[in-house]
Amino acid sequence: METIKTDVAIIGAGGAGLRAAIALAEADPKLSVALISKVYPMRSHTCAAEGGAAGVIKPDDSMDYHFNDTVGGGDWLSDQDAVEYFIQEAPKELTQLEHWGCPWSREANGSVAVRPFGGMKKQRTWFAADKSGFHILHTLFQTSLRFPSIQRFDEYYATDLIVDDGRCQGFTAIEMRSGQMKHFQAGAVIIAGGGAGRMFPFTTNGAVKTGDGMALAYRAGVPLKDMEFVQYHPTGLPNTGTLLTEACRGEGGILVNKNGRRFLQDYGMGPETPVGKPQLKTMELGPRDRVSQAFWQEQKKGNMVSTKWGDCMMLDLRHLGEKKIDERLPLVRDVSVSYLGVDPVTDPVPVRPVVHYMMGGIHTDIRAATPLPGLFAAGECACVSINGANRLGSNSLTELLVFGRRAGLSAAEYVRSGASAGNDAALAGKAAAAQARIRALFEKTGGRESLAGLRKEMMTTMEDNAGIYRTEGELLAACAKLADLRRRYADIELNDKTNVYNTDLLQALELGSMLDCAEAVTVSALERRESRGAHQRLDFVERDDKKFLRHSLAYYHPSGPPRIDYRDVVITKSQPGVRDYSGDHK
Amino acid sequence: MGEKMSRKPYVREVPKYSWFFRRPRYMRYMAREVTCIFIGAYTLLLLVGVMRLSQGQAEYEAFLAALRSPVSVVFHLLALGFSVYNTATWFNVTPKALPVQIGEEFLPGGVITGAHYLGWAVLSLAVLLMAGVF
Amino acid sequence: MSERVYQLEVLRYHPETDSEPHFQRYSVSCEEEWVVLDALNRIKETIDPTLSYRWSCHMAVCGSCGMMINGEPMLACKSFLRDYQGVIRVEPLAHFPIERDLVTVIxxxxxxxxxxxxxxxxxxxxxxxxxxxxxxxxxxxxxxxxxxxxxxxxxxxxxxxxxxxxxxxxxxxxxxxxxxxxxxxxxxxxxxxxxxxxxxxxxxxxxxxxxxxxxxxxxxxxxxxxxxxxxxxxxxxxxxxxxxxxx
Missing domain, CATH: 1.10.1060.10 (Alpha-helical ferredoxin)
Known part of the structure; x- marks a missing residue:
């Protein structure tokens, strides 16, 4: 097996991974950086983010406002020291991107424009029309080409972290084009592998979002934090799940039920505001968890529009007019017309909540360091946590910049602090063991389970039992089912036993990651006997700060359910209170 | 999972002399390029005319007489057709090569193409005037 | 929603067994509103797990799924089955070496x-x-x-x-x-x-x-x-x- 030695290796070349790589290259050009990704950087799912990135820049805004919006939006489960760091760094990072060429939309005077977003008290979302994530990703990727110290390994799939002497010293990865296993020996490893939305059948997430980074850390003993918090974005196309950005509502779009009523006013987000004059932090600009939950309630009352793709609410943008839609929301119009056959200029678009984002992830501290020395994490795969129980729209693009950079700097510090050289023989032995594990899956014959079959069962389980509202009974059923699926996973046999670009093998490994993450979600959800943010229990409808103002930590067990532990939330200046989205009318 | 290299990328050769039959847009492109043969031939003919003019009146008269032959008339019609096609195809793509931004907006392509047609008409008129046609 | 059977002819090439590419015909049941990528996914899930191709976002922003569809370079996620008649021919992007099946070397x-x-x-x-x-x-x-x-x-x-x-x-x-x-x-x-x-x-x-x-x-x-x-x-x-x- 070929061994590739590098100072720092980064797994994942989306927004967070690229930002970390650039931070490392700028901090010390002498450090070698290996940037490994299972797809080419431009394919990473950061590209699908639409609405924008939050950072205080306008004179009427303040750091305190952004802090309070984020902490309240997260239902006080955010670590406030992390939020403080995040909001302070946010404008710097967004300006840095501007200096690297990001085509942010502009005001007439040439300064960067901002737009309203859900749960935000002021306009602070920087945007590039409705392809903000795409432009951020490409700006980062293109900027990364400037730095000779960054060496990319495109289309390599990392399989196992190598932990020796109590610290992470690299990993093994399969080069997709040859099928060969490589051993990356690294002074420090950063995981930036993205979320795990594909464990659900109906998601905005692309095919790549299978929780591989989370599973890597999890299996190496690093806990996954707050995994029960899965965000439903309220407005996805009902057939494909394609995202229609929250900026639709930021620009003035409204949500109505089958009677034409703007039903959010009936769920603590009223009173109604004038159509076309969106008011911040109320009605359609409420937070995502509340809006998605209101949909569920209305659906139960039979107030939703029934379509061939299931019950939908209607997103009405017509009053914005063609010019504004084309200027601010061109992608929204394009995907609505092509995938659904509905033009938002002339008709309301049927939409329904869709799995979008994992608030939880690899447990890290404010320096993006995990409890495992030498291992860092950033982006959606990590949980710092700034998002708490519910992320506000446009905080995640900023988060991957702020903590991507932080992870890069922390890794550089760690490597330069002079950890002793690794024991080559021991590391090679562990790499060989990792290779043997994959080889066993690869060569196995006589398996009775099909990859596609197990994947489908997992998705159905998650959709039926771990959705917007949850109960003890459903979660118990889901936990049992996932435990069973994990057992059956060992009985998979590949149909494709060849080396070159074997996507059957890739999907089998991805399914393994998703199953582990899914079990962490359901077991954490079962144990959290309260309702908070995106985690709503019909059997425990109140928030319970006495017992659960704590982060859950799921620890991996190879053959059983994870052990769940808890950790106190860091509170600096904002005591838990009531989340108020009733606008200025109160 | 093999240690040996299994890669063997396959390269499909592009047929050197028949690729343009593959898509209509390639055919249209080739048609545009082929016009240059006629435009080139016509330019040569003009040069011959200038040469004949320098050789004296008799030679020039003979040249003019030859131009009136049916073969020559057919050639001129063909050359005219091809050069109009060439001109039109080029004018139609000028908005790509010469975009004009006024304030925030770009001038619509039709305006730029139209300006070229207008310029063409004005120049042609000027030439005809100088030639004493009117 | 209504499904019907579509015919896809997909260029296959496996460097470990093939000396050159060949077409393989699949009959696959698809929703009429689907795109070619959905058809490929259904083939991979239900008929032939060995078929290899790249894809991710399914919304024409990640750029993974470029292929030749009936001879025209297209994103498979933005090529609607309803726009094609008869057999749909799917090949890897022209002018790039074929790594395997629809996967090219870029x-x-x-x-x-x-x-x-x-x-x-x-x-x-x-x-x-x-x-x-x-x-x-x-x-x-x-x-x-x-x-x-x-x-x-x-x-x-x-x-x-x-x-x-x-x-x-x-x-x-x-x-x-x-x-x-x-x-x-x-x-x-x-x-x-x-x-x-x-x-x-x-x-x-x-x-x-x-x-x-x-x-x-x-x-x-x-x-x-x-x-x-x-x-x-x-x-x-x-x-x-x-x-x-x-x-």
Whole structure:
């Protein structure tokens, strides 16, 4: 097996991974950086983010406002020291991107424009029309080409972290084009592998979002934090799940039920505001968890529009007019017309909540360091946590910049602090063991389970039992089912036993990651006997700060359910209170 | 999972002399390029005319007489057709090569193409005037 | 929702067993509103798990799923089954070596893309603490369309020049250089000219225009290349006929 030695290796070349790589290259050009990704950087799912990135820049805004919006939006489960760091760094990072060429939309005077977003008290979302994530990703990727110290390994799939002497010293990865296993020996490893939305059948997430980074850390003993918090974005196309950005509502779009009523006013987000004059932090600009939950309630009352793709609410943008839609929301119009056959200029678009984002992830501290020395994490795969129980729209693009950079700097510090050289023989032995594990899956014959079959069962389980509202009974059923699926996973046999670009093998490994993450979600959800943010229990409808103002930590067990532990939330200046989205009318 | 290299990328050769039959847009492109043969031939003919003019009146008269032959008339019609096609195809793509931004907006392509047609008409008129046609 | 059976003919190539590619026919039941990518996914899930192809976002922004569909370079996620009649023929992107099945080797593009310095080389350096560079909406609009390139490489598959002369830098790479050259914040044009105003660069382009016709993001690379040609020509005249005029 070929061994590739590098100072720092980064797994994942989306927004967070690229930002970390650039931070490392700028901090010390002498450090070698290996940037490994299972797809080419431009394919990473950061590209699908639409609405924008939050950072205080306008004179009427303040750091305190952004802090309070984020902490309240997260239902006080955010670590406030992390939020403080995040909001302070946010404008710097967004300006840095501007200096690297990001085509942010502009005001007439040439300064960067901002737009309203859900749960935000002021306009602070920087945007590039409705392809903000795409432009951020490409700006980062293109900027990364400037730095000779960054060496990319495109289309390599990392399989196992190598932990020796109590610290992470690299990993093994399969080069997709040859099928060969490589051993990356690294002074420090950063995981930036993205979320795990594909464990659900109906998601905005692309095919790549299978929780591989989370599973890597999890299996190496690093806990996954707050995994029960899965965000439903309220407005996805009902057939494909394609995202229609929250900026639709930021620009003035409204949500109505089958009677034409703007039903959010009936769920603590009223009173109604004038159509076309969106008011911040109320009605359609409420937070995502509340809006998605209101949909569920209305659906139960039979107030939703029934379509061939299931019950939908209607997103009405017509009053914005063609010019504004084309200027601010061109992608929204394009995907609505092509995938659904509905033009938002002339008709309301049927939409329904869709799995979008994992608030939880690899447990890290404010320096993006995990409890495992030498291992860092950033982006959606990590949980710092700034998002708490519910992320506000446009905080995640900023988060991957702020903590991507932080992870890069922390890794550089760690490597330069002079950890002793690794024991080559021991590391090679562990790499060989990792290779043997994959080889066993690869060569196995006589398996009775099909990859596609197990994947489908997992998705159905998650959709039926771990959705917007949850109960003890459903979660118990889901936990049992996932435990069973994990057992059956060992009985998979590949149909494709060849080396070159074997996507059957890739999907089998991805399914393994998703199953582990899914079990962490359901077991954490079962144990959290309260309702908070995106985690709503019909059997425990109140928030319970006495017992659960704590982060859950799921620890991996190879053959059983994870052990769940808890950790106190860091509170600096904002005591838990009531989340108020009733606008200025109160 | 093999240690040996299994890669063997396959390269499909592009047929050197028949690729343009593959898509209509390639055919249209080739048609545009082929016009240059006629435009080139016509330019040569003009040069011959200038040469004949320098050789004296008799030679020039003979040249003019030859131009009136049916073969020559057919050639001129063909050359005219091809050069109009060439001109039109080029004018139609000028908005790509010469975009004009006024304030925030770009001038619509039709305006730029139209300006070229207008310029063409004005120049042609000027030439005809100088030639004493009117 | 109604399903019906579609016929797909997919080019297969496996380097470990095949000496050359061959077509394989699949009959697969699909929803009528589906795209070709959905059909491929259903084939992989229910008929043939060995079929290999790239995809991710299913919304035409990640650029993974470029393929030849009935001979035309297309994103499989934006090619609707309803728009095709009879057998749908699916092949890997033209002009790139086939790694396996519908997966191509794109190293050549990645190398060329990097060569044109597709990043901002600031005209005036300024620290982040001094805030953003001002850029008017008009200045933004001047280059904005060229930022929309998703690197899907359909333009390379459409470009006959690239097919015949592989050293040609190609539409997407040159367009991206032009994007930065047109950016009011950038001062790196001279550096990029060394790569793009060359025979392997714009002068290999004979303006077939196919790149712009197939671009799924309406980027219009052909326009970028013609503009680079005109500007390079002006450079040449300034340099050779008016050496006293500074560029």
């Amino acid at each position: 190293d050549d593009f990645m190398d060329k893309f990097k060569r044109v310095k597709p990043y901002l080389i600031p005209k005036h350096e300024k620290p982040v603490s001094e805030g953003e560079y001002l850029q008017s909406p008009a200045q933004l609009k001047k280059f904005k369309q060229y930022t929309m390139c998703i690197n899907c490489m359909l333009c390379y598959a459409a470009c006959p020049e690239y097919g015949l002369i592989p050293k040609f830098l190609g539409p997407a790479a040159i367009s991206m250089a032009h994007r930065y050259n047109q950016d009011s914040r950038d001062g790196g044009r001279d550096e990029r000219q060394e790569e793009i105003a060359t025979t392997e660069g714009v002068w290999e382009c004979s303006f077939v225009g196919a790149c712009s016709e197939v671009c799924p993001e309406h980027v219009d690379p052909a326009s970028a290349l013609q503009q680079v040609k005109i500007k390079s020509t002006v450079d040449w005249y300034k340099e050779h006929l008016m050496p006293w005029v500074k560029k």
